[in-house]
Amino acid sequence: MTQNPALQMASGLSEGNPFVILFLCVFLAVGLLQVVRPQLLWRFNRRLQTGWVRDPDGTEPTGRGYAAQRVTG
Template sequence: MNRDAVTQAASGGGSPVFISILCALLVMGLVQVVRPQLLWKMNRNLQRGWVKDPDATEPTSKGYAMQRVTGLLFLAVATWMLVQQI
């Protein structure tokens, strides 16, 4: 590992490209927490060619709750990473 890269990363001042990617990921995580059904609808359209019944793959209410929990964890990590970069 390059020492200069480590010290530059530790000193803050992250790349604007990386910060914008983190912001986009934060929006996706927020959608997963607020309306996980929207992500499933997008995924359902991707499954049409090779899944016999895409509507049968819809998660149950417990599945959506699990997606929300996972989204909250993802938001926490992505927010922490964004704060570290700014």
């Protein structure tokens, strides 16, 4: 019995590297966090900006900016 090549590829990926699966899960979690609560990521980003941005608080979006960010993803 011959299998579909796409099915063979999909079954081969299930035995893949666990680090790839972990990376994809973290990537998905950060993406969901970006849509649901972007303020949390912005607070983390603020700490990264303190060395080279004069006023990190001045670059934070307003409430409307966060709403637009949720709509656009």
